[in-house]
Amino acid sequence: MKKILAVICFCSLFLSTQAQDFNFGAITHDDYEFNKKTLDSNANAVVLREFGTATLQLDDATGRLLLMFNYHVKIKIYNKEGFNQANIVIPTYKDDSREELIKNLKASTFNYVDGKFVETVMDKKAVFTENRSKYTSLTKFTLPNIKDGSIIEYSYLLQSPNYFNFKTWEFQSDIPKVSSEYIAYIPGNYNYNVTLRGFNKLNEQKAELSKECLRLNGVTIDCSKMTYNMKNVPAFLEEDYMTAASNFKSAIYFELSDMQMTNGSKQSFTKAWKDVDYELTSDKNFGSHMKRKDVFKDLLPSILKNTTDELSKAQAIYNYIKKQIKWNSYYGKYSEENIKNVLENRSGNAAGINLSLIAALSAADLDAEAVIISTRDNGNVNKLYPIISDFNYVVAKVNIGEKSYLLDATEPLLPFGLLPLRCINDQGRVINLKKPSYWIDLKAAQKSVTNYALNGKLNSDGKIKGTITTTTLGYAAFNKRKEIKKYNSTDEYVEKLDEGLAKLSILKQEILNIDSVDKPLIETYEVEFAAHDGSNQNQLYINPFFINRISKNPFNLNERTYPVDLGAASDERISITISLPENYVVQEKPKDMGLALPSAGGRYLLQTNLTDNNLVLNQVLQFNKAIYAPEEYLYLKEFYSKIIQNQKTDLFLKKAN
Structure with a gap:
């Protein structure tokens, strides 16, 4: 659900003004007495004000460019059903060499006692980190002394090496918001595609000039200060039978299109599908994995000994891969290991298993292709231009006669030709080692x-x-x-x-x-x-x-x-x-x-x-x-x-x- 698609333009900018953040702890009687009926009479809590800024800064210690995201929110809690708003979880992401960090975290609860507001500051010992997976950590904390009528407030700085997607801002959450404002400072040499998803309209969108916001290689760079504001935002209520909420929530998304280097050269990130096809088929953890037919040369005679036609061959190979390689529960469009290690260890992520399946099918002279997809919980992909980061999974496609079968060997209990429900999400992109890629509908093969x-x-x-x-x-x-x-x-x-x-x-x-x-x-x-x-x-x-x-x-x-x-x-x-x-x-x-x-x-x-x-x-x-x-x-x-x-x-x- 993409309502507005726009590309940042630097041609009509105005002089910068001060960011519209609000003072921490400045609780007013208007905050305390806010009538939720003006937004939603059924609300258990309401965001009174929410503000965020995102900038790019150079890390002097490492020489790397970092995204600095400041977040600040004030929430009114009306009853016990709203107490869960005081349980905060902030996800951060990491890989082998880079990780996101949470800094400058502070949080307080304000209660109106004997005619005045009493602040209870959260103890820093209440903050802990949970390693959800090797790629994700969760910073968790609970604000103290929550009662009916409490106002909670917290703020933090997120330091991230990922600026390709800049920083998404969600205007909608599970409770309504009086005001949600986001300011993004985009350096003039960076060009982002910006998308507003959802059904709610912005109350304010403007671009202003912020002078000398960044210095790279001795060159001073001006920024575009992009302001997005939405008021009286309804809660987004999730129900059964839906794909990722990110497909429908009102939110601002960024994708890096291109950047102008300080030496005058230009690097483009928005590519044609033919460029993505080449990158994937050349990648050692994708295309090279698909090409390793030799690995199955000695295995095929025993796998195919009772087969009589192409369909029975494909079924036998599918059953062999399901039995031999156990899924480690990680998604991924790239294999974490080379194909020999996947087979020897009898374990792999979704890509490692399904790219091995494709290699085995190809070794049996079957017409096999890869299909990169975005799972239901990952959201829909952008069809206007290739964004490889939109995809987080890969399955196999085998073509037999006039019929094609989509296969995922991560689930031993799935019959041939039926994908897990997590994979049934709009369309996938078919990657062939020799032909141009194309879209395919992802539909359940059986009732x-x-x-x-x-x-x-x-x-x-x-x-x-x-x-x-x-x-x-x-x-x-x-x-x-x-x-x-x-x-x-x-x-x-x-x-x-x-x-x-x-x-x-x-x-x-x-x-x-x-x-x-x-x-x-x-x-x-x-x-x-x-x-x-x-x-x-x-x-x-x-x-x-x-x-x-x-x-x-x-x-x-x-x-x-x-x-x-x-x-x-x-x-x-x-x-x-x-x-x-x-x-x-x-x-x-x-x-x-x-x-x-x-x-x-x-x-x-x-x-x-x-x-x-x-x-x-x-x-x-x-x-x-x-x-x-x-x-x-x-x-x-x-x-x-x-x-x-x-x-x-x-x-x-x-x-x-």
């Missing part, structure tokens, strides 16, 4: 399918005893297999499943095709559960929605400005047949329903009847699209609401005289 079938009998003691058979395919089967594999055995999994079913007991079980991932996963359980307490057998109340009942609407916003992204279409069917004692008639039952979403987007069908002492319920819930537009949101909300309301109704059976 998520679940079928439940219960055949049971109501006994005189008020208990229903029977068999539930669950058959799953696609993502439903993948997720169920992952859950089962968390346990040491299927018995342990079933025991845990039984503990979580309050009114139902599992007596026996059988689970088929756990490791045969190209087949449906079939679970069969002999179960027993109470339909009534046996005190009045002339009248029975049964709620027939005891299998995967929908009790909560996933859509609760009055309006949603971003799509509902399920990742894949889905189909769920429930069939229940219960044999009843003779002479029962239906007095009340959930009404039969036939609901449909617009444009054949999905449907819900429900039918219950009593025939020959057999209570039969059939239910179908289908979503025929993976993505629903924002304007379809209210239809989805109402769709779920009607289903939930109907599933609250019990089935009332009465014995005939």
Whole structure:
């Protein structure tokens, strides 16, 4: 969702004015008495003021250019539900030689006591750092003495070696903001593409001249002081079924386009795809990895010994790579190790595994390509010009006859041709060693399918005893297999499943095709559960929605400005047949329903009847699209609401005289 695309221009600049920061600790009665109803009556906390600046400075000690980002915020907390705003997490990034640092951190809580504001300064011992991964650290702290009505304030300096993306500024967060202002000082010899994402408009955007803001190699450089201000910013509320929030939040993004060197030369960073293709195919951790067919020369005869055609060859190689190389849980479009080390260590990141898969497929004379993608949690890529940093993952593509298959060998429980849901995100760029790159849609190759079938009998003691058979395919089967594999055995999994079913007991079980991932996963359980307490057998109340009942609407916003992204279409069917004692008639039952979403987007069908002492319920819930537009949101909300309301109704059976 890119609303404005602009390139910084230095042709109409005005004289610089003082940055509009505010004094730390200058709490006023207006702050304390701020009426949240002017923004959002449901808010638990409100950002009263937020300010940031970003500049480039030369580090005299190392001679490196650093980005210096100052951040300052003041937040009003209204109730206990807003106390979590006092728990602060600041991510910083690092690699082998460079890392971001947090400096000059200060934080205080202000409470109004006996007619005056009392400040509680946070102890520096309350700050700690968590190493989230080898690439990410988290600076964490909690402000002290939080109460209803507290005002918290904190500020810090982030020192970063990464100025390619300058510093993103998010106008929106999970609470509303009265004012959010960002000032970026861009040296005149640096040219950035600047993008405003989201649905909210800037209240102020201006460019001014800041003289002699930087000195490089003895040359003084003027800056463009870019001011961005947004007022009365609504909270961004995340819901289920969405891709990265960064796709939709109102925020300013920067991408370095080119820079003028002090010697007069120019370096361009915005390239054509042909330049990116060459860089990737030449890179030792990407293209060179794909080319190493020789590594698999001696392995292929045993891998392919039972294959008869190209498809079975591709499947055998895919299964071999899945089995031989364990994913270390790191993403990446470049392999962390050369292909020999990946195979010898039997471990690698996503790129190491999938580039090895491509090399193995190519060694078998199959037409294999790489696809660089941005995962769902990483956001969408910029299609206007190549930005290699937008991509954070790579999968394989093999072309067999007229059909292509996208493969990711990081997940042993995924069937051939089905990508993990994290990879289903808009489009990827196909990288071929010999041909120009091109875009490809990233779509789920299969529906998520679940079928439940219960055949049971109501006994005189008020208990229903029977068999539930669950058959799953696609993502439903993948997720169920992952859950089962968390346990040491299927018995342990079933025991845990039984503990979580309050009114139902599992007596026996059988689970088929756990490791045969190209087949449906079939679970069969002999179960027993109470339909009534046996005190009045002339009248029975049964709620027939005891299998995967929908009790909560996933859509609760009055309006949603971003799509509902399920990742894949889905189909769920429930069939229940219960044999009843003779002479029962239906007095009340959930009404039969036939609901449909617009444009054949999905449907819900429900039918219950009593025939020959057999209570039969059939239910179908289908979503025929993976993505629903924002304007379809209210239809989805109402769709779920009607289903939930109907599933609250019990089935009332009465014995005939």
